[in-house]
Amino acid sequence: MVYPIVVYGHPVLRKVAEDIDRDYPGLDQFVQDMFETMYSADGVGLAAPQVGKSIRIFVIDGSPAAEDDPSMEGFKKAFINAHITEKNGEIIPMSEGCLSIPNLREEVNRESRIRIEYYDENWEFHDEVYEGYKARVILHEYDHLDGIMYTDRVSPLRKRLLKGKLTAISKGMFDADYKTVLPGQKPKA
Numbered sequence: 001m002v003y004p005i006v007v008y009g010h011p012v013l014r015k016v017a018e019d020i021d022r023d024y025p026g027l028d029q030f031v032q033d034m035f036e037t038m039y040s041a042d043g044v045g046l047a048a049p050q051v052g053k054s055i056r057i058f059v060i061d062g063s064p065a066a067e068d069d070p071s072m073e074g075f076k077k078a079f080i081n082a083h084i085t086e087k088n089g090e091i092i093p094m095s096e097g098c099l100s101i102p103n104l105r106e107e108v109n110r111e112s113r114i115r116i117e118y119y120d121e122n123w124e125f126h127d128e129v130y131e132g133y134k135a136r137v138i139l140h141e142y143d144h145l146d147g148i149m150y151t152d153r154v155s156p157l158r159k160r161l162l163k164g165k166l167t168a169i170s171k172g173m174f175d176a177d178y179k180t181v182l183p184g185q186k187p188k189a
Helices: 027-040 132-145 156-170
Strands: 045-047 057-061 076-098 101-119 125-131
Touching: 027 045, 027 057, 027 076, 045 132, 057 132, 076 125, 076 132, 101 132, 101 156, 125 132
Parallel strands: none
Antiparallel strands: 045 057, 057 076, 076 101, 101 125
């Protein structure tokens, strides 16, 4: 099932997501649906809050980015109950976009190295270190679990300059090739 993507301004995007139990109803299907939704929207990552569920799950498939960064080839994972335990390394600026903020890209500074603990879709525990573009994609999706949007991480001046564009997006004034849920609308259960 392809979920509609919740867009900027919707309150679910600002909630801190909750850990789930191993017996979360329909977990396997939900993870599959997350990948399907991400693919249909041409994303490389998608977090559960972006489809209206305030739970600590995100999925990544870096293959579309492999042309620019070969290390992303085959980097396909589900992260359940993810918790970053370390952030370090060089602070690197890079342009980012988000399915919940259609047609907008901004330069964001992020740490180049992280350590993250999570369960995969088979409920196997992982404690792993990622660097470079993998770390960036994980950090971007992880932020969604804490109610943070990438636009929160831009400079104060850029935030002021983006305010009108973000307001327009929250009112549905954008074009997207995927279904969306605006603030005030209820996401699909």
